[in-house]
Every structure is written in C-alpha cells, then in structure tokens.
Amino acid sequence: MDELVCQDLVELVTDYLEGALGPAETARVQRHLSTCDGCTAYVDQARAAVRASAALPPELPSAQAEAQLLDIFRTWAGQRDR
Template identity: 45%
Template sequence: MNDLDCRQFVEQVTTFLEGDLGADAEQRFIEHLALCDGCDRYLDQIRQTTQALRDLPAEGISPAARANLLNAFRSRP
C-alpha cells in the first residue's frame, strides 16, 4: 500500500524532478502518480512551468527581487 498522500507528493515534486529522491521515496512517488490523476496533472503543470521559465533571460530580475521571491516561496507553509 502506498502511504504517500497528495500533500506529501506536492512537497516532493521538485526533489523528484531534480532526481534527488531516494529509491524508496521515488518508488512511493511513482506509485502515487499512477493512482492520482490530480497529482499527474500537477506534475505536468510544474514541468511546463519550469520549461517556460527556462526561456526567460536571467538578467530580467534584479538580485534583490530574486532573493525576495525565493524567500517568499521558502517561507510558505
């Protein structure tokens, strides 16, 4: 039985996409993905967003604004 819920899945998406999940965690992630259409769509949205953002020039945002955005995302519960 897969004990990974949708909230935990969302928390692990970035780690999964970066290839940094351990073998057991990755297996639970993939099993959940196979059973949950909502998480399947969420993962696809994150992949599309990541791809779209890769095309933006890095110099388009000031270092201070970048730091503020990263801090805001990191501090979200």
C-alpha cells in the same frame, strides 16, 4: 513503507523533478502518480513551469534592487547571529 498522500507529493515534487529523491521515495511518488490524476496534472504543470522559466532570458536586478536585497540579507544575518 506507507503510501503517499497528495499533500506529501506536493512537498516532494521539487526534489522528485530534480532527481534528488532516493529510490524508495521515488518509487512511492511514482506509485502515487500512477493512481492519482490530480497529482499527475500537478507534476505536469510543475514540469511545464520549469521548462517555461528555463526559456526566459536572464534578468539582472537593478543596482537599487541589489542594494536593497543586500541590506535585507545583512539585517537578517545580523538578527540570526544573536
């Protein structure tokens, strides 16, 4: 299997952090991280962002925002079905 480049790691970071990659792909990411300080820092920052966002209290959208989002979704879904 070919070696991972930084751009590939950026595309895989969410799945990597969620443990959603298969064993071979996880090994590729870990090999890359063992030699790339920039990507190691990127993954550490992503982990910190996940931890920080998990500590935030849940916030529900206002009734107006919820209505707007539903309208947007219905418009999108209607266009998709055409």
